[in-house]
Amino acid sequence: MATPVQPARKVVVVGGGYAGTLAANRLRKRDDVTITLVNPRPTFIDRIRLHQFVAGTGAATADYRSLLGDGIDLVVDTAVRIDTTARTVRLASGRDLDYDYAVYAVGSTAAVPASVPGAAENAVSMAEWEPAQRLRATLGELPPDAPITVVGGGLTGIEAAAELAEQGRRVTLVCGGILAPSLSASARRSVSRWLSRHGVAVLEKTGVAAVRPDAVVLSEGAARPSALTIWAAGFGVPDLAAASGLRTDGIGRLLTDETLTSVDDDRIVATGDAAAPSGRPLRMSCQAAAPLGAQAADTVLSSIAGTGPTVLDFAFTGSCVSLGRRSGVRQFARKDDTALNIHLSGPIVAAYKELTCKLGLFKIRTEARRPGSVPWPKGGTRPERPVPDTLAGASS
Incomplete structure (x- = not known):
């Protein structure tokens, strides 16, 4: 007797960023x-290059046709709700996408x-494409x-300030706390x-009390002239999970177990x-995105196969901050x-940072050619408490 042919499983990936x-x-x-x-945009946004795009020193987009493997259907639309009962993703256009599994990859936003x-x-x-376009035009x-x-x-604020300062712009960097708190003391001195x-x-341990069209009012009451104010303090996330009735953490990230499966719905x-x-x-970063994307895909595939998914295993290796186009600091x-x-520090790090930026898209294209081939460092641990949201947006 012939074995019944199983229908193809439908997987909807919500969000077309790195992960x-x-x-x-x-x-x-x-x-x-x-x-x-x-994905809400027809082109891929290379977010770690947005400071270059704003300053006019580089591009920050890529064609999805060069990134996606054969057979993947790209839908340019915005997900507004996930119906876990009907297993559908409702789009802003009114269209519903059926799924057997949904990969929640909506990324982060400005805060x-x-x-x-x-x-x-x-x-x-x-932090996002449309505001970056406005900044470049301004x-x-x-x-x-x-x-x-x-x-x-x-690191995000430092990269923005450095990119503009290298072009001769008059820049003030308001830190709130200390400069580059995620770096070691010696690396902070190099950046400083x-x-x-x-x-x-650089104004350390100084907050912002108000922002005017032509000035920034500091926490101690002084007003500094500012023809353009760029906000690079922290990141948020879209509210799709909460709007769909799924449990989230304090800033809206979807709560999962160690296999990245939602605590509310195993699909x-x-x-x-x-x-x-x-x-x-x-930590929110391009460095973690590829391993997390691979882990999520492997979890879905294990569930389809009926085998137990593995738990998250990823190790950070440090961070790298560009200082204009000709220098940078690599923190181990x-x-x-x-x-x-x-x-x-120095010019060698500028070259290294450019290589790491290229690797982000290279890993995606490698998976398109040979699914399952991208490795990542393992053996890391995470703190018992969440990383502070104000530091979560540092680029890798």
Whole structure:
């Protein structure tokens, strides 16, 4: 008697960033899976290059046709709700996508706080494509000596400030706490010296009380002129999980177990910046995105095969911050992402950072050619408490 042919399993990947795109490619390890990738934009946004795009020193997009493997259906739309009972993803266009499994890969967004008067109206984030386009257009209209303020002393803020300062712009970097808190003391000194040489006014342990169209009001009450204010202090996540009735952490990341499976529904697997395994998410970064994307795909494939999925196993190796186009700092770290007192700096790091940026897309394309082939460092541990949200957006 012939064995009944099982219908193809439908997997909908919600989000086409680093983690979601790699996961979609890796799912092609099985021939009996149909894969739909939902993304609000028709092009891939290379987010770790947005500071270059804003400053006009590089591009930050890629064609999905060069990234996705054969058979993946790209749907340009926005998911507004996941119906876990009907197993459908409702799109903004009104269309419903049926799924057997959904990969939740919505990524992260800007986090301009409503609690700071004028910030939402007068500051622009660099975390997403549309605000980055506005920033680039505004910069093109500003006089070269116009004062610019970057709010946020993490790696994202440092990269933005450095990119603009290298072009001769007048930049103030407001840190809130200390400069580059995720780096070792020696690496922070290297970053500080570079910024000082390039005329960046670094204000540590200084907050922002308000943002005006032409000025930033500091926590001690002083107002500094600012023709353009860039907000680079922290990241948030889309509210799709909460809107779908799924449990989330404090900023909206989907709560999962250690296999990245939702604690509420075993047909939903999260990945990337929007995943909170055991309520202890990894640092939001491109460095973690590829391993998380691979883990999510492997969890789905294991569930389809009826075998037990493996638990998350990933180790950080440090971080790298670019300082303009000709310098940078490479911080080495323990596998749990705590900084070692070892770093490199200078032009060699600029070349290294460019290589790591290229690797982000290279890994996705490698999975498109050979699903299941991308490796990653393992053996790391995560802190018992979540990483602070204000530091979570540091780029790798």
